[in-house]
Amino acid sequence: MKKNLVVLSGAGISAESGVRTFRDSNGLWENHRVEDVASPEGFERNPQLVLDFYNERRRQLNAVQPNEAHRLLAELEQDFNVRIITQNVDDLHERAGSSNVLHLHGELKKVRSVLPGSEPMEWTADLNIGDTDSRGNQLRPHIVWFGEEVPEMAAAEKIVELADLFLLIGTSLQVYPAAGLLHYIPGDCELFVIDPHLTLNITNADNFYRTTATEGMRLLLPRLRKIRN
Known part of the structure; x- marks a missing residue:
């Protein structure tokens, strides 16, 4: 499975x-x-x-077009049940081939x-x-404008609660309530981070890629494929 x-x-x-x-x-x-x-x-x-x-x-x-990081995330559907929760309002994940994308902010x-x-x-x-x-x-x-509720938050929380692996990519966790999703990660879930600007040490150094999304995905992809089963 x-x-x-x-x-x-x-x-x-x-x-x-x-x-x-x-x-x-x-x-x-x-x-x-x-x-x-x-x-x-x-x-x-x-x-x-x-x-x-x-x-x-x-x-x-x-x-604009999807970049390599978007495409590599889509490729991971061959190895994992991938669910993407995005703070972005663009459709680049979908255009890259990802089939399960939840947009928090519209x-x-x-x-x-x-x-x-x-x-x-x-x-x-x-x-x-x-x-x-x-x-x-x-x-x-x-x-979703400032002052409005984020209607997809409940659905996002349920998705996070079922995670075996969790990847944070391209976000410095400055936007709430999206940043609060980290509180719903299961205790046995392994957390990976790809972001050059995030200063919080929320996972171990080996799982923290302080680099661009594309470079981080190139480094992380082979690691993920080794632990896919």
Whole structure:
């Protein structure tokens, strides 16, 4: 029986594909205040600004491709039951071939009605004022904004609780509640980390790769395949 490999991925893995991280060193998101483009209040004040912001992010996403780290994670499905929990809103894991991906913070290529609890739908073009669901409700990006609940957290916690192996890749654990998933790792689960910026010593040195996602996956892949059974 294949072991369960659970992966928590962050912005670091997508950055190698050219996906720009939203927040710059000055705290702005592509020259916008977070409150203006990533909050329900910002959308209420200026919906066109918010829609334009995510339309540009969607166009950027359409111009990039999965990188080697994404592809190597997809290849591991030959050896493990791989479940990826990602903080990223891009679709690069899926485009690389991963078949079990849970997006904690939503997806750029999906939209949903402004009504609470509405189901997301696929959307690859620009989203504009006047684009509505079948009942005439305005559509919004399927993104978890600041101040909103993370609806997939309960599902993510259950996935982590079943992990035999856990891989943290491309995240410095600065975003909550996603970082709290580490508390659900079983006691006998082996933890691996690939990230050049994470300063927390949360696993032993042999399992901590302080390098890029791609380089870390190249080093880790043969180790994982030796312990797959």
